[in-house]
Amino acid sequence: MISEKGKTIPQSPIRMLIPYADEAKARGIHVYHLNIGQPDIKTPDLIFNPIRRFEQEVLSYGPSQGTPMLREAIAQYLNEDYSLNIETGDVFITTGGSEAILFLMLSILNPGDDILIPEPFYANYNSIACIAGVNIVPITTSVEDGFHLPPKEKIESVVTDKTKAMLICTPNNPTGTVLRRDEMDMVVDIAEKNDLWLFADEVYREFVFDGGECSSFLSYESSQERIAIADSISKRFSCCGARIGFIVTKNKELYRTIWKFGMARLCPPTIEQYGASAGFNHRHEFLKDMIKEYEHRRNVVYEEIQALEGVFILKSEGAFYTVVKLPVEDSEEFVRWMLTDFEKDRKTVMLAPVAGFYRTPGKGKDEARIAFVLKEDDLRDAMDILKEGLHAFKNKT
């Protein structure tokens, strides 16, 4: 009775182990959640304020493409911070970044078409591609190369008549890798030469560490007709529950098409768009400190993990994640065991197994994603627990 898509759409590999965490909590164990992209960073009050002060008598539908106020604030932010030339009419507000990706796939790809995505990739891309009936062709990257892109020839070798687009996430979830400018050049060049659309997931645009360059694919002006950006305020403003994302594209035909998909769901949430506008208008008051905090946490995790025997970690360049190679055969089994069988002083740690972030079967079985979503003390305590857990797990087998 269930559809083929209903049968094949994967569970979130991040969310599917939650029942084991719930059981641990029911036994009185404190679980450090390093498995999810839900930071503990306080949502700035200046984002809550317009929500708390919302004064319209009727909580009514907004425009399908989002309120002019928010679309203008986003255009201004991009133009000021990245020297771009974005107009309000290039910005389309979505219900979270996930809807932005879905609308892009639906607008450009037919069922059965291919989209190239470097793996490991944000696991929800699998689910969204399943909804759109689109086939993901992975471009494998590896922890040893810092998850940077393979040479152009290797990428172009998987392009076929069915390939319609590439989806690039930088700074990257789950790897924390930030594409260098020469890699971005190469990606744009591949798109041009092979007549592909380039979708860029730039949700973590500002999350670049060690003074590295923040950039956007929107800066490639001469290729703008084939480029669309998916973005979200969830991480930038630490308000994942607001469900406000956006698409930016200069391609008018694509924009009009997205608009029609947008009409089908009427509008994104109304109240949160007021909070989001305030966030963009006042970003300078909190964003730098937030990124500095994530960089500090990245340093803490790196310092703690690299001291662990048998664990391989590279210093992640951005976002708030890192992928580590663990001295275990199956990281999913290890993550589950940490929840069901291990504790230290009534506490344990939950990581995200990375196999579900690869498309290629068998890849990443010994890898796990760590999210820098807790403050330093908690992170250090969690790393201590992880260390003892790895030791106990090894001796158990």
Next chain:
Amino acid sequence: MISEKGKTIPQSPIRMLIPYADEAKARGIHVYHLNIGQPDIKTPDLIFNPIRRFEQEVLSYGPSQGTPMLREAIAQYLNEDYSLNIETGDVFITTGGSEAILFLMLSILNPGDDILIPEPFYANYNSIACIAGVNIVPITTSVEDGFHLPPKEKIESVVTDKTKAMLICTPNNPTGTVLRRDEMDMVVDIAEKNDLWLFADEVYREFVFDGGECSSFLSYESSQERIAIADSISKRFSCCGARIGFIVTKNKELYRTIWKFGMARLCPPTIEQYGASAGFNHRHEFLKDMIKEYEHRRNVVYEEIQALEGVFILKSEGAFYTVVKLPVEDSEEFVRWMLTDFEKDRKTVMLAPVAGFYRTPGKGKDEARIAFVLKEDDLRDAMDILKEGLHAFKNKT
């Protein structure tokens, strides 16, 4: 470069005439919007209060299936008001009612499968079916029959091997028709005999006039394994911009499948779920008065319209709509003309042409939907303007 779905997904027939209304407003004309399902009824303060008082430090992701608090409030509301036996685990929170319909179609129907829907129907069903790749087979109803269902044989005559589900909206948008109990019996019987899923859009469940019976397909207990309800708080709590809908089903396999689609978009908006919970818990404080107000408006529109020469109207039984037959050849042309060429004392009226609510080409060309979304004085003024507009339009040609 645009996908097939991107090309074929229709614009909302309700929203696509908005640019003409915007132009009229730019000329200083006041437009009475009777074309949209956006009521002027104040959102109850008791729904705003938990939103204004949201005190969590981090606006974080909620569960993909919605917060337990809201799911429990909905189960309790259904059980108390409709003598049902719904559990919290049967309720799944969606981002608006539109997502509820999408998740049901995606979970049950494969691309190319048929779903039966009485026409005229809520036009967004077309867009949602397009996203899911599903084929809508219309069951035509007519204004002369008060848009009630045709006999069983006629409905069953279009069932084929590809038919997987029926979608029934009662009380109905756009017609205002409320299915009689014998019609509901027939629908369930057809679903049983032909092994079809029954999706019921019950967004307007309480919106029944003249003391008529409010009911739900959830009351057919022996058929619960093939029944799922799509619902929303948008109209019931007059908060269309909250984007909170829900699905109720006793079928566990369907529920688990919906959950996977829900994971792909992470969660519905967090803050509004607090408002929605308050709305269900305090519904008795405002809902009856709201329905009484809509019934009064229905009476006003009926009284005014039936006095107009050449206009055919039946007293609508529920929701807050009615479909009228106008003495024009093409109601879309008339609606557009009212915005571009007509005014009375710097005011005009916008209706929704109904052709876009039919699947069968050519149907409903002389029909328009009127939504009872304005208060009495405005409605009477709008009906006056409509009367003069019809007269002037007739003399123009």
